[in-house]
Amino acid sequence: MSTVEGMADLPFGFSSGDDPERDKHKKDPESGSGGDPFGMGGAGFDMSQLGQIFSRLGEMFSGAQNMSADGTRSGxxxxxxxxxxxSSSIGFVAPVSEKTGAAISDAVHLxxxxxxxxTALPAGTTKAVAWTPTDWVDNTLETWKRLCDPVAEQISTVWASSLPEEARSMAGPLLSMMSQMGGMAFGSQLGQALGTLSKExxxxxxxxxxxxxxxxxxxxxxxxxxxAEGLEQPRSEIITFLAAREAAHHRLFSHVPWLSTQLLNAVEAFAKGMKIDMSGLEELAQGFNPAALADPSQMEQLLNQGIFEPKATPEQTAALERLETLLALIEGWVQTVVTDALGDRIPGTSALSETLRRRRATGGPAEQTFATLVGLELRPRKMREAAALWERLTEAVGADARDGVWQHPDLLPSAEDLDEPAGFIDRMIGGDTSGIDQLLADLEKDTGTDEPER
Incomplete structure (x- = not known):
């Protein structure tokens, strides 16, 4: 198996969210989770038992705060x-040699x-560098914060707000404790994920x-x-190909000012659409012995039972479709312009493009990271269709008009257009392009600026 083919089964070292034993407990009334493992009985939701649980946890973690290393309250x-x-997962890494750094800089420049x-979009890179895995973590952590905070915040607030009023009044220090432990649990998963992802x-x-x-x-x-070890192409061609992909991405992110915000907003919209199924809490109250919480192993078991289960909502489904479509359009555009730029110069361009397309489409490290951390499968499912649309659009209207579509998100092809691109291309060819100018003029009038509304 090649390096690329094996990426779909990367061992991240933590649960993907599927726990057969946990699900068995939920579905099998005789397995114990919803039954009476501690002899407490109870066929209904007993608020007094819930109060006992909160009281015990409150005693154990009274005054707990989610504090950062400098003593201030963290997120x-x-x-x-x-x-x-x-850093622990990465271990020691040797610095990149000057020769390698210079080769990468030259490849990006070429x-x-x-x-x-x-492409009509100008260069977006101001610097070309070679990163070690540690460099990658250091330089990307701020963006990971923007991606993870909305989801973690939503998880920590939604379940608390979903509690019955009586339960909320009894929770007391438990809410603070859960915030701290949730922050540690999420940080632990993120750290392990980034350690693995940084090497892939x-x-x-x-x-x-x-x-x-x-x-x-x-x-x-x-x-x-x-x-490169699993491919037939020369390393110099692979580096130039990857440099072109990186440079093409930066042209979009640097000169399409709304694009980064739209991507991050889609993740945030996914988080805000999250709802929590509280039925697991009723099961816990029916059959759990509060005295067992004095045992740390029982506490760990409690937190791993998935008591507060997220469930998919229409808002999340819509946000996920927007994100997947936008990712597919980005990847399809990058593939199109890189193929046009390198196709006659590097014989292996087509094969390399297909290798990376399969790597993304079958679910690589990125998908596993997001699926575990925020419930998102970061998979541009229609990347092939998007590439075909951009190629046909280039043939029909030229590179300048093609790239003009990036002026505003409302001008981009929709998910339906990816399935049936002919209609979108016909609109671009058949005189509907005047509508684009009118839309941009209206936007400028509404916002009072020459820059499209973000």
């Missing part, structure tokens, strides 16, 4: 812990020159999101070397 995720665990001839990503934009600093094109030499 919903313990990022100090995440950084420590990521790729930018070739891209100039196939090939560039700073490898997962389709602008994780690193704006304008900094970054390649990961160690991961590129691992990829």
């Amino acid at each position: 919903p995720v313990n990022y100090d812990l995440a950084r420590q665990l990521a 790729a930018e020159t070739w891209l100039d001839g196939v 990503v090939l560039t700073s934009t490898d997962i389709g999101l602008p994780l690193g600093p704006k304008g900094v094109a970054a390649l990961m030499p160690a991961a590129v070397e691992s990829l």
Whole structure:
């Protein structure tokens, strides 16, 4: 099995969220979870038992706060812990040699020159660097905070607000304790995920999101070397190909000002659409002995039972579709312009494009990270269709008009357009382009600025 083919089964070291034993307890009334394992009985939801649980937990964790290393109150995720665990997972890494750094810089410069001839969007890179896995963690953690905070915050607030009024009044210090433990649990998962992901990503934009600093094109030499071992193309061609992909991503992220915000907003919208199924709490109150909470192992079991289960909502489904469509449009556009720029210069461009497309489509490290951390499968499911649409649009109207579609999110193809691109292309060819000018004029009038509304 090649390096790329094996990426779909990466051992992240923590649960993907599927726990057969936990699900068995939920579905099997004789398994114990919803029954009477401690001889307490109870066929209904007994608020007095719930109060006992909260009182016991409150005594154990009274006054607990989610504090950062400098003593100030932190957010919903313990990022100090995440950084420590990521660094521990990575271990010692040798610095990148000057020769390798220079080769990557040269490859990005060459790729930018070739891209100039196939896209109207100007170069978006101001610096080209070679990162170690540790460099990747250090330079992307701020963006991970923006991605993870909304979800972690929503989880910590939704379940508390969903409690019955009587339960909420009894919770007391439990809410603070749960915040602290939730922050540590999320930070632990994030740290382990980033440690693994840092050794697998090939560039700073490898997962389709602008994780690193704006304008900094970054390649990961160690991961590129691992990829090259399973491929037939020369390493120099692989580096140039990846440099072109990185540079193409940066053209979009640097010169389409609303794009990064739209991607992050889709993740936040997914989080805000989250609802919690509280039925697990009733099961716990019916059959759990509060005295058992004095045992740390019982406490760990409690937290791992999935008491407060997230459930999919229409809001989440819509946000996920927007994110998947936008990721597919980005990846399809990048593939199109890179193929146009390198196709006649690097014979292996087509094969390399297909390798990376399959790597994304079958679920690589990015998907596993997001599926575990925020419930999102970060998979551009219609990437092939998006690439075909951009290619046909280029043939029909040219590169300048094609890239003009990125002026505003309302101008982009929809998920339905990816399934049936002919209608979108006909609109672009058949005179509907005047509507684009009118839309932009209306937007400028409404916002009082020459920049499209974000």
